Amino acid sequence: MSGSKCARLQGARLQQLLDSVDSILFDCDGVIWRGDQPIPGAPQVINLLKRHGKRVFFVTNNSTKTRRMYADKMSTLGFDVTEQEVFGTAFCCAAFLQTACGLRGQKVFLMGSQAMRQELEAVGIRQTGVGPDHVSGGPGDWANVPLDPEVRAVVVGFDQDFSYMKLNRALQYLIQKDCLFVGTNRDTRLPLEGGRAVPGTGCLLQAVETAAQRQAQTVGKPSPFMFDCLASQFGVERERCLMVGDRLDTDILLGSNCGLKTLLTLTGVSTLEDVEGHEKSGCEERRKMVPDFYVESIADLLPALQG
């Protein structure tokens, strides 16, 4: 990476960066943990950053957990975190529907998890749709499937009960021009240990968009909503904020889109080869995915925080 814009973060440069920021946003999976195991050293880094007076936030595109569930998991793994510091897409999607769409007291068709249902209910939004929806009859029946006249929006998150009938029901709502259309995120795969992966929300959203011939608004990274959500609530100054993530196309792009400093950690999805590919592309859009700095692991921040 000689001559690269993306510099390894260590020594004086590390100390300088930490001095220049007040708030640090961390992606979760691949950054502070992998599956159910913390990245070695990550809990100490987070806890020491807070002890040094930094404000720390967690921003994740995963829509299968509530803030409460994340805070509990983090606590179990040794992170000293409150639920107010967690911004997952289940919570942020509910916040978006409430604030940007004005849907408090209204009802949505939810293709998503029980966690999403809970976060929606917490802001006074009712839902129909959670759980299995099996097909019966033929095309004529599907086109005339009963719709809930109160539904104002179709909301798509990760849904392990995704089925043809759910896709069809979403289409029947979205044929109504005034029905809003919101997705949590566009991640195409959920990466797992050993290079394995399962289909992500992006696949489900793509199917619904193709049927509806409409594009959903999405709240997850790299859309700026998640940052705006926490920034407005906590008065975060973007010039003094660092985004730390393992994915160039979501985490680093969010940081670039919002004018934050960006740090790639190599414990997850993206590699330095990916960085180089974007850097050499000569494409403005792809160059936004080049981070300012990289570390092998966020444990590399420890030397600047200890002693």
Add this chain to the structure above:
Amino acid sequence: MSGSKCARLQGARLQQLLDSVDSILFDCDGVIWRGDQPIPGAPQVINLLKRHGKRVFFVTNNSTKTRRMYADKMSTLGFDVTEQEVFGTAFCCAAFLQTACGLRGQKVFLMGSQAMRQELEAVGIRQTGVGPDHVSGGPGDWANVPLDPEVRAVVVGFDQDFSYMKLNRALQYLIQKDCLFVGTNRDTRLPLEGGRAVPGTGCLLQAVETAAQRQAQTVGKPSPFMFDCLASQFGVERERCLMVGDRLDTDILLGSNCGLKTLLTLTGVSTLEDVEGHEKSGCEERRKMVPDFYVESIADLLPALQG
């Protein structure tokens, strides 16, 4: 449509066109029938064309019926048709897997209908996957779902049992680089009476492609395979062949792609406004969707065939 390339087909021009062709390909839904009702006059047109010595074929992207099922339906509706004249994507997909992919005696993962299973079996291709596949466990279980080691291809057609687990299983097969990937067609919606519609195979295929980060080969219109399939079997001369359809993006584009004369009928999906949009676009790709001629209904062919 004054000054348009697309002329209304009637009178001397109609007689001239019929004299200039030996073979006529008809799309089915929206052209010769709508749902379970024949387009008025369509059975007479088809039967008279055959009596006048024209060869008639039926090419449909619908993958939910076998050739036999189509011939039975046509016979019930008054069309004098044999199953050898019907080219649906269930049959053509099986033919593609057999001839282009060399999969006779092999096994595929089928996301599709019982009709597709039957057409596959008829050419000696076994399948796994037809029917419901419900989710259980969590991401770790999904990523390690048992795969059939004999499977050589993932085949996607219309599947009313489409589910997250099926999507996941398709992804796990397609992560294997040597696994072939074939789709019947890309129609995003199945249009029904009264402007209603349900999601088409294109939505399901898009979800699988997004997960797999690979593009499927498709056999349906506008891909030339369906024409090549019938042309090679019946020795059809493309210069003396007419394609009749109600959709510009599948039927008419197939005709243009294969060098056939093209006729749009207005009893289905596309309109003269759509034609004009393509014609005025100045885009080479879109101009391929402008038909040579149009009729209000294929019943407009009757005057040239009677008396």
